Amino acid sequence: MNESRNAQVQSIFDKARFIHALGVKLTGIGDDWCETTLTVKEDQRQQHGFIHAGVIATLADHTAGGAARAVSGKQDVITVEFKINFLRPAVGKHLRCHAKVLRAGKSIIVAEAVVFATHEGEEKSIAKLTETLSVIS
Amino acid sequence: MNESRNAQVQSIFDKARFIHALGVKLTGIGDDWCETTLTVKEDQRQQHGFIHAGVIATLADHTAGGAARAVSGKQDVITVEFKINFLRPAVGKHLRCHAKVLRAGKSIIVAEAVVFATHEGEEKSIAKLTETLSVIS
Amino acid sequence: MNESRNAQVQSIFDKARFIHALGVKLTGIGDDWCETTLTVKEDQRQQHGFIHAGVIATLADHTAGGAARAVSGKQDVITVEFKINFLRPAVGKHLRCHAKVLRAGKSIIVAEAVVFATHEGEEKSIAKLTETLSVIS
Amino acid sequence: MNESRNAQVQSIFDKARFIHALGVKLTGIGDDWCETTLTVKEDQRQQHGFIHAGVIATLADHTAGGAARAVSGKQDVITVEFKINFLRPAVGKHLRCHAKVLRAGKSIIVAEAVVFATHEGEEKSIAKLTETLSVIS
Numbered sequence: 001m002n003e004s005r006n007a008q009v010q011s012i013f014d015k016a017r018f019i020h021a022l023g024v025k026l027t028g029i030g031d032d033w034c035e036t037t038l039t040v041k042e043d044q045r046q047q048h049g050f051i052h053a054g055v056i057a058t059l060a061d062h063t064a065g066g067a068a069r070a071v072s073g074k075q076d077v078i079t080v081e082f083k084i085n086f087l088r089p090a091v092g093k094h095l096r097c098h099a100k101v102l103r104a105g106k107s108i109i110v111a112e113a114v115v116f117a118t119h120e121g122e123e124k125s126i127a128k129l130t131e132t133l134s135v136i137s
Numbered sequence: 138m139n140e141s142r143n144a145q146v147q148s149i150f151d152k153a154r155f156i157h158a159l160g161v162k163l164t165g166i167g168d169d170w171c172e173t174t175l176t177v178k179e180d181q182r183q184q185h186g187f188i189h190a191g192v193i194a195t196l197a198d199h200t201a202g203g204a205a206r207a208v209s210g211k212q213d214v215i216t217v218e219f220k221i222n223f224l225r226p227a228v229g230k231h232l233r234c235h236a237k238v239l240r241a242g243k244s245i246i247v248a249e250a251v252v253f254a255t256h257e258g259e260e261k262s263i264a265k266l267t268e269t270l271s272v273i274s
Numbered sequence: 275m276n277e278s279r280n281a282q283v284q285s286i287f288d289k290a291r292f293i294h295a296l297g298v299k300l301t302g303i304g305d306d307w308c309e310t311t312l313t314v315k316e317d318q319r320q321q322h323g324f325i326h327a328g329v330i331a332t333l334a335d336h337t338a339g340g341a342a343r344a345v346s347g348k349q350d351v352i353t354v355e356f357k358i359n360f361l362r363p364a365v366g367k368h369l370r371c372h373a374k375v376l377r378a379g380k381s382i383i384v385a386e387a388v389v390f391a392t393h394e395g396e397e398k399s400i401a402k403l404t405e406t407l408s409v410i411s
Numbered sequence: 412m413n414e415s416r417n418a419q420v421q422s423i424f425d426k427a428r429f430i431h432a433l434g435v436k437l438t439g440i441g442d443d444w445c446e447t448t449l450t451v452k453e454d455q456r457q458q459h460g461f462i463h464a465g466v467i468a469t470l471a472d473h474t475a476g477g478a479a480r481a482v483s484g485k486q487d488v489i490t491v492e493f494k495i496n497f498l499r500p501a502v503g504k505h506l507r508c509h510a511k512v513l514r515a516g517k518s519i520i521v522a523e524a525v526v527f528a529t530h531e532g533e534e535k536s537i538a539k540l541t542e543t544l545s546v547i548s
Contacts, residue, residue, distance in 0.1 A: 012183075014184075015183075016182070016183040016184045017179065017181070018183060019183075020180070021181070042154065043154045043155060043157070045155060046149075046152075046153040046154075046155060047148065047152035047213075048215070052154075052156070052199075053195075053219075054155060054159075055155060055191075055195075057191055057194045057198070057219075058189065058190075058191025058192075058194065061191055062189075062191065076184075078185070078223075078226075079190045080222070080223060080354075080382060081220065081221060081222040081223060081355065081406055082220070082221060083221075083541060085513070085514075085543060086215075086218060087513060087514035089215075102496070102498060103496075103499065103536070107381060110496045110498055110539070112539070125513070125514070128521070128541060130494060130496055132355055132406060134381070217491075217543060218492065218521075218543055220404060222377075222384045224377035224384055225377065239359070240359075240361035240399070244518060245491060247359045247361055247402070249402070262376070262377070265384070265404060267359055267402060269491060271518070286458045288458075290458045291453065291454045291456050291457075291463075292455050292456060292463035292465060292466060293457075293463070294454070295454040316428065317428045317429060317431070317432040318432070319427070320426075320427040320473075321422065321423045321425075321427045322487075322489070326428075326429035326469065327472050328465060328468055328469025328472055329465075329469075331472070332463065332465025332466075332468065333465075335464050335465055336465065350458075352497075354496070355496040355497060356464075356495060357492065357495075358493060358494075359491070360490055360491060363489075
């Protein structure tokens with residue numbers, strides 16, 4: 001059970017070239033959750049020196065997809081929409097994202113994700129995402 | 138007027154390293170709108186070969202930021218939150234994004250953006266974003 | 275064609291008791307759009323005397339549902355999620371909402387809606403909604 | 412401290428006529444949270460007999476506003492935008508909403524809310540909202 005579940009989640013990280021290119025690591029998988037980390041590169045910042053909203057959104061979206069993939073069995077999932085609130089300026093070099101499934105229906109899965117940044121030794125939440133995914137039949 | 142407006146918008150593209158790294162080009166600026174394009178690289182795709190949702194979201198977010206920057210005068214803007222709906226599978230190599238301001242308040246600006254993809258000679262909308270930005274005083 | 279389409283849209287207004295109770299009127303139907311009005315009652319306001327966000331969201335959600343129902347043929351639709359931005363303080367007594375379909379897929383429809391308020395003879399946009407609906411099979 | 416905090420939260424329920432008209436009760440207040448209940452009336456349903464999305468959204472929005480008001484001190488708050496995902500068909504007669512603040516900034520507060528419905532003796536989550544509020548100075 002866990003082996004096939006883990007293989008499902010692993011597969012959407014292995015095959016997603018953009019996720020590799022950013023440097024996202026898959027660090028944990030559970031029955032309805034997924035965790036990732038990202039060591040931020042200098043070219044992932046925006047005009048004020050903060051981590052770009054797009055980097056944070058990509059990390060949160062893909063990790064939410066990982067959580068959804070943990071519950072979707074043989075079927076794959078695709079993002080229908082997401083909403084993300086940025087809670088604090090994204091400083092630091094180390095991001096961690098924890099996503100979990102809120103509701104798994106037959107055709108639609110809803111997941112949420114929190115992104116944390118570590119700065120000066122302290123980890124704080126910097127973004128919260130809610131996402132709808134479609135189960136591909 | 139237009140010169141300073143254009144310089145404001147240009148600056149948030151020039152200084153955002155992640156936007157450069159992705160290859161986003163600023164192609165148009167108006168009083169309350171902004172337009173960009175992106176020639177998609179192979180490492181910007183996801184596990185099904187489509188353009189990654191994070192690439193599309195980044196393009197839409199930053200272009201919405203450009204539209205907001207066109208109206209915010211001497212003050213800079215930062216993304217508070219955004220929501221994006223993915224309308225079609227993102228195939229093709231050429232993305233275009235058009236963003237416009239829906240409402241410019243003193244402290245909050247609301248903008249929206251549509252992302253289009255060209256595939257087999259036809260351009261179709263693939264995503265719609267709505268975004269709230271904060272005016273930095 | 276138009277007759278059955280109009281009957282589909284009409285039905286989701288006729289049978290929705292909360293929409294009647296609020297006083298929402300269905301004023302226009304097209305191939306992929308729907309329009310409604312609401313004369314605001316005093317008990318539909320919030321603590322500052324503005325029209326309550328919930329009234330505006332209900333009007334926008336149901337009108338977006340009407341637009342989706344115009345394109346969904348024999349199948350009914352249900353709201354999966356929506357996001358709404360409030361653009362201006364909602365003053366006045368007369369609301370109008372125009373909703374249109376952004377994308378009609380087999381199982382998912384995306385629609386958007388704008389709510390306008392008339393105050394001192396001038397109509398202004400006060401809210402913008404984007405909504406995902408599921409086609410019920 | 413708690414007395415003034417409670418009075419702040421209570422005031423946005425006392426003065427909001429739409430909230431009274433719906434029948435929403437304020438049942439709990441904490442340092443950064445707020446809880447409400449609603450006994451659903453027959454005229455608060457939609458075309459399939461479920462509780463209308465607008466009723467659920469109103470309850471979640473106002474309760475999130477209550478949580479924000481618990482942290483905003485002498486200053487009032489107003490909804491900038493919200494997003495709500497509907498997790499299950501809203502059956503039953505008793506709704507409960509728990510909202511908490513995710514981040515309280517000087518000018519912007521982000522809150523989230525979960526709405527639960529009790530049906531056949533079992534309480535289940537039926538909706539999740541994330542909301543941005545502006546602190547009125």
